[in-house]
Amino acid sequence: MSANxxxxxxxxxxxxxxxxxxxxxCDICGAQAYIRVELATGELLFCSHHGNEKKxxxxxxxxxxxxxxxKLLSR
Ligand SMILES: [Zn+2]
Numbered sequence: 001m002s003a004n005x006x007x008x009x010x011x012x013x014x015x016x017x018x019x020x021x022x023x024x025x026c027d028i029c030g031a032q033a034y035i036r037v038e039l040a041t042g043e044l045l046f047c048s049h050h051g052n053e054k055k056x057x058x059x060x061x062x063x064x065x066x067x068x069x070x071k072l073l074s075r
Pocket of ligand 1: 026027028029030031046047048049050051
């Protein structure tokens with residue numbers, strides 16, 4: 001245990017409704033979605049590839065940006 005390990009992400013918000021499932025699909029290619037973007041006009045889902053592709057353009061106007069692509073790495 002070192003003090004450096006304090007950089008653990010504490011994203012425990014219990015908002016399960018925000019969590020993406022295997023049923024959520026990328027709006028562009030139909031792959032499993034890992035990124036949910038909430039816009040004033042509605043909601044978009046992206047796989048990590050297209051999410052990252054659109055991020056620069058959409059993130060500034062998004063009401064929220066949920067990126068669960070780290071789930072990709074953990075399985
Ligand atoms: Zn995609």
